[in-house]
């Protein structure tokens with residue numbers, strides 16, 4: 657069984673020295689390219705129509721032109737002419753993986769889902785919300801009626817939650833252990849409960865969260881997704897819950913995160929829900945540890961499907 661993984665060297669816009677290790681996407685691509693059961697493919701960029709279903713015209717224009725600069729840089733990247741094509745490609749990667757998953761059962765995009773991006777601005781290194789761009793594009797094309805998002809990034813998926821609130825065809829679950837990007841609270845963080853809506857739920861993980869607590873939380877969340885009966889599940893397999901990550905107050909190591917991924921893939925297989933995953937955050941100083949979390953997600957998928 658071959659797994660399609662979507663990668664493009666143009667995903668990475670030049671952002672200079674930054675806590676976001678943007679080169680990790682290329683490093684993950686190099687490792688998964690060596691796996692005989694993974695086929696790397698290149699996506700096409702998302703179109704402006706795809707972006708405008710989710711984001712305001714003024715915001716899309718700001719990212720394309722760089723003006724007004726404050727809006728174009730609200731995600732905390734320096735704007736450059738390369739930014740717009742790169743974020744069209746990352747949204748296109750998410751969409752391509754979703755389409756491959758609908759055809760083949762599973763796929764991955766070596767991009768982040770950009771879950772902090774809102775309709776009219778970016779936040780927390782997230783420019784366009786590729787998850788919702790994907791859900792809306794599939795719906796517009798009649799390819800998927802309902803899309804569920806399972807967000808296991810360390811940070812609460814505020815942009816996805818806001819965008820889901822007006823979209824009955826989306827059901828978003830965020831399992832998070834650090835409240836919000838902008839407070840830059842690092843490990844010493846008080847996690848607050850976020851308000852749930854009709855089509856969004858959130859689960860706060862306690863500081864020191866171990867594997868058993870993580871899996872118990874997943875077992876609470878996954879039945880909600882099953883009840884929604886989605887045509888597709890988009891999974892944000894974040895690497896920033898990893899215990900050495902500067903933002904993480906959790907106690908999850910490589911094996912724990914691999915167990916998390918396995919549980920998600922077992923669920924998708926049991927419920928026969930096509931699943932596409934993206935990489936999401938990861939800021940551990942030794943980037944090889946971030947890459948290992950992401951490559952392990954591939955191995956977790958393989959373990960579940962070889963069983």
Ligand SMILES: [Zn+2]
Nearest residue numbers: 809810811937
């Ligand atoms: Zn994060």
